[in-house]
Structure formats: structure tokens, C-alpha cells
Amino acid sequence: MNKTINNIIDDFKSGKITVEDANKLLVEAGAGFSLNPEKNPDGGWTEAEMAEGFLPGEEKEPLPDKVDMGRNQALAGQVVRQNTKRGKFDVTYDADGYAVKAIRV
Incomplete structure (x- = not known):
């Protein structure tokens, strides 16, 4: 992110500008995202994400560094x-x- 976008977010977090003003400034700065504090006001995971839980992927066997040239x-x-x-x-x-x-x- 560039300095302008960081400044806009800092101003919003400190209460200097409203969410509407911040979103307008972010669009003008070409941020490609907007702020929506109503989406998840508590932060962290949503209830749906908590219900689903964490699904770990399969553990892969680590690869050797080099070819095994031993007798077999x-x-x-x-x-x-x-x-x-x-x-x-x-x-x-x-x-x-x-x-x-x-x-x-």
C-alpha cells in the first residue's frame, strides 16, 4: 500500500474521518478495497467461520535435498x-x- 492509503486508514482508525469519507478517499486513491465496519464488528472470525472450523490440509512428506544414488x-x-x-x-x-x-x- 502506498503512503496515501495508509494515511487514510490511520485517519479513519483515529476517528478523524467517517467510514463514508474514508471509502471515497480510498476510491480516489485507487485502493481497490473499501472499509465496512458493519461486516464483522467484533473482528476476528465470523460465526460461520467458527462453526466450520479450521480444516488442515494433508501433511506432505518432505523432499530430500538431493538424489539418492545409493545401492538398492x-x-x-x-x-x-x-x-x-x-x-x-x-x-x-x-x-x-x-x-x-x-x-x-
Whole structure:
């Protein structure tokens, strides 16, 4: 926000201007929002939001920093995609399960 919009909001909070005056000034300043103290006079969450509650998202498994180039006999002779913080890689394993190369995809 620019200084003009901050000043308008400060003037409204301190009681120097009314909500109508503040909204007119905000439109003139190009704020893209308006003040409506009647919407939620107590602040915080509305009753509908409190009834719904907080719905957490699914916890994701953290990504490793780099590709796992260790031996894995279960993956012998395969190409396996690994996701890391640095991107996605196709890791090629030889017949003995050693990772021989990793290519970013």
C-alpha cells in the first residue's frame, strides 16, 4: 500500500474521518478495497467461520535435498523417478542395483 492509503486508514482508525469519507478517499486513491465496519464488528472470525472450523490440509512428506544414488537391489535394472528439492530425476540402476546415472526431467 502506498503512503496515501495508509494515511487514510490511520485517519479513519483515529476517528478523524467517517467510514463514508474514508471509502471515497480510498476510491480516489485507487485502493481497490473499501472499509465496512458493519461486516464483522467484533473482528476476528465470523460465526460461520467458527462453526466450520479450521480444516488442515494433508501433511506432505518432505523432499530430500538431493538424489539418492545409493545401492538398492530391489531396483536393479530399472529406471526410477525421484522427486527432490532440486527437481525430478530419472535414476538408472544397473543389474546389481547400483545407481549409475541420474538425469533431470
